[in-house]
Amino acid sequence: MNAGRISTRVVLRPLATAAVLACAVLLGGCFTQNYQRGYILAEGALEQVPLGAPQEQVLITLGTPSTVATVSGEVFYYISARTEQTSFLPQHTVDQRVVAVYFDKNRRVQRIANYGVEDGKVFDYVSRTTPTSGQELSYLTYLFKIFGK
Secondary structure, three states: OHHHHHHHHHHHHHHHHHHHHHHHHHHHOOOEEEEEEEOOOOOOOHHHOOOOOEHHHHHHHHOOOOEEEOEOEOEEEEEEEEEEEEOOOOOEEEEEEEEEEEEOOOOEEEEEEEEEEEOOEEEEOOOOEOOOOOHHHHHHHHHHHHHOO
């Protein structure tokens, strides 16, 4: 009778080990990691920069911009991208944003836009509009291509 119990333990132990390993492999493929690159916009930060605010207030509130454009007036760009990676799969971009703060000739905030990529087009989440043409669109598209990789 003892010989029957020993053989059952010997057979069940490898099966239990195999079952635990199979569950670990299956659960190991379910872990997703999130990565944030670039500027992280704090909640409520854009509301602290009203229209007409001086450039110094923008720098104090939002910090140093990712890049600055001076072609047709000064613009601060804060660029960010959020990606996800599930276990061993390659990373894929979940969201890309460009917060643009436009200044007038007196270096006061003229307009604020929060651009994102929606359906492959630049989309302004503040005014809910898509630019139709102009130099800015090509510049933002260029930024998304560079920082989206």
